[in-house]
Amino acid sequence: MPITVRPAQEHEVEAIAALVNHFAARNLMLPRSEAAIRHTLADWLVAVDEAQRDRVVGCGSLVPLTETLVEIRSLAIHEEYQGQGIGAQLVNRLIALAREREYEQICALTLQEKFFLRLGFQLVDRWSISPKVWQACIYCPKFHRCDEVAVLMDLVQPRAPAKEPPQRLPAWNNLLKWGEWQPLRLAYQQKSGESREQEQEVRRG
Ligand SMILES: CC(C)(COP(=O)(O)OP(=O)(O)OC[C@H]1O[C@@H](n2cnc3c(N)ncnc32)[C@H](O)[C@@H]1OP(=O)(O)O)[C@@H](O)C(=O)NCCC(=O)NCCS
Known part of the structure; x- marks a missing residue:
């Protein structure tokens, strides 16, 4: 079966909704309305079977949660097509799209x-990701008995801790030491210097 994974098209909205809502009815994911899918169509990929006049046999979408974090949602492969690597292909294309963005x-x-672990995601504490992850959960019938786990993948290399260059103090720093710099002390030294000179003048006078 030649399967192609590509961006979803307007005329496929109905088929996508049918696929997602088929699994939503089995409590495997949240339902999505056709209107919501149409509204976010640029964030959807589909897997189509070319031998069946591009029948939609799989889908998945990206849902932005924050400026840096995006969620894979509504990943579904038609039962007849499961176990053939199509889910993995869709996830890898969604990862590539997230990187592009x-x-x-x-x-x-x-x-x-x-x-997801086979594809390189890591299991994380569900509360450790953005609280926005759970925004849609209030609409879920399993809100109070949620058994889903959170998986996460970093798309960029963690930034290496910045190496502090050896601190080179500016040349002027050697001119005045801290003890000498204190204005009160300078004023006192100046004052006592003046009064010593005055004292000497009086003696000389
Ligand atoms: C989960 C789902 C998307 C997987 O898609 P798929 O096309 O059947 O998976 P693939 O054939 O691409 O599998 C890729 C790998 O994951 C493994 N895998 C697939 N489903 C698995 C599962 N439920 N548990 C463990 N491993 C699984 C496969 O054995 C394969 O491993 P391999 O690379 O070593 O051969 C699909 O079964 C599905 O749509 N399920 C119903 C809806 C659902 O639960 N969606 C997930 C919502 S987040």
Whole structure:
């Protein structure tokens, strides 16, 4: 079966909604309306079966959570097509899209943690990611008995701690030492110097 993964097209909205809502009815993901899919169409990829006149057999979307974090949502492969590497292809293309869009991390909330771990994600504490991850959860029928786990992948190399260059003090720093710099002390030295001179003048006089 020649399968192609590509950006979703307007005429595929209905098929995408049917696929997502099929799994949503089994409590495997949140439902998505056709209107919501159409509104975010640029964030959706589909897997189509070319031998079946581009039938939509898989889909997945990116949902921005913060400026740097994006979530994979509504990842679904039609049952007849599961176990053939199409889910992995879709996730890898969604990761590539997230990189193109310059996100730093990509995450998913899932019951299929092993599937995501095989693809290089790491299991993380669900509360450690942005609280925005859970924004949609209030609409979920499983809100109070959630069994999903959070998985996360870094898309950029963690920044190496900046090496402090050896501090070179400016030349003027050698001219005045701290003890000498204190204005009160300078004033006192000046004052006592003056009064010593006056004293000597009186003696001489
Ligand atoms: C989970 C799902 C997306 C996986 O898609 P898929 O096309 O069947 O998976 P793939 O064939 O690409 O599998 C890729 C690898 O993950 C493994 N894998 C797939 N599903 C797995 C699972 N549930 N548990 C453990 N490993 C799994 C495969 O064995 C394969 O491993 P390999 O590379 O060593 O051969 C698909 O089964 C699905 O749509 N399920 C129902 C909806 C759902 O739960 N979506 C996830 C919401 S986040």
